[in-house]
Amino acid sequence: MSERVTGPGEPTLEALRQRLVDFAAARRWEPFHTPKNLAAALSVEAGELLEIFQWLTPEQAAAVMSEPERAHRVRDEVADVLAYLLQFCTAVGVDPLEALAAKIERNEHRFPVPEEPADVNSDVGDQPL
Amino acid sequence: MSERVTGPGEPTLEALRQRLVDFAAARRWEPFHTPKNLAAALSVEAGELLEIFQWLTPEQAAAVMSEPERAHRVRDEVADVLAYLLQFCTAVGVDPLEALAAKIERNEHRFPVPEEPADVNSDVGDQPL
């Protein structure tokens, strides 16, 4: 899928990050939001996303969004992962968009696009690193 | 920290998501980018971020960005987590910003802000769920 996934009238990542800051402050949760705790929570939520898929065949996994209850869980866990990632970034002062842009640039050098396919009969590239 | 973390002239989340789509397509990595594989990769990268913190005391963890080598690793792992989250969202057709906005709204109802503190001597709220 290469079509647009995020919509034009949406909140920005920065606006959502700020809402999460305000949300935690209003509930006085900041003392819990240490970098180490948030890294643990992020890992836990990524595990919950993976749990949805653990017993699914590739075919079932590909159709996960056509089953309403599973689709809801997927969206919910995506939100949790993104929330903890943003809260972690707040706690350590890292700009996630800048970090990702820098990483993509490094990867474009590390994994140059092959000039022409090594094997013209293959339509699959080498395994990602 | 409540100051702005993402900068004004930055690429948007959607622009980075699209760059990742193009990056994978140019290297013919799409066959590997199934929802199940990407959920696994996301979980693996979240583990690598946690690894930085696993033996650190709370004090060392709070100062993680003042140590250049660790700071670089933190930015790198944040980028990897965000990259796989965006690629996962592409694979399943989920808008991560919309999913997070919806979740924040649900959480604002689930965890209402206490009218006044139960214990005025406490400056820490109940443990987050």
Added chain:
Amino acid sequence: MSERVTGPGEPTLEALRQRLVDFAAARRWEPFHTPKNLAAALSVEAGELLEIFQWLTPEQAAAVMSEPERAHRVRDEVADVLAYLLQFCTAVGVDPLEALAAKIERNEHRFPVPEEPADVNSDVGDQPL
């Protein structure tokens, strides 16, 4: 595979657990071995085991032990996961064999064996929980 996997002349789980206690004590690592740190380390190592499989097709994954370098990594990560699990159990005073025996008994009640297959044409049971 239902044949014996652990050999008769081997060290017991308890003997290995005790060796890990002595190993950490000799290096004065006990202060790092808190329950929380060890739970994080266990999760990190489980992620490293998963990493070996993240891009493999089911066929490649099934043949993982026929590739010597991957087979070594698998054994190494199995050892790391078991080491941190045993160290975690030491830190919290839980007997892992007793915990597992109790859990298997609970699961035998929760998931009774079907008297006869609901669908005689199916040779796959319901998805595990």
Added chain:
Amino acid sequence: MSERVTGPGEPTLEALRQRLVDFAAARRWEPFHTPKNLAAALSVEAGELLEIFQWLTPEQAAAVMSEPERAHRVRDEVADVLAYLLQFCTAVGVDPLEALAAKIERNEHRFPVPEEPADVNSDVGDQPL
């Protein structure tokens, strides 16, 4: 804690591994128990164990077993992690005790015990790797 954690009259690790083989066979779960699925399930369960600790202070984490409901969850997640580790070992034909014994021997060479402490005023060793 260096006292014995596993009891003398207990089932062995091998006996429990075999019970898990029989348990899965009786419910016809073997088709789900591929190495890749089991590595994912192991990682998910390790995340559930970590979840118990994610917001706890070091002091609360140290006292986790004195709170009956948390203590039950800890035992339950330890059992789940060990169960999936044993099922993974069955699927790939790895002997977990042998793998751990070999790893401990490698680590004894990699991390020699310091002859005498570098800093006699310190009672904490270098951070584990």
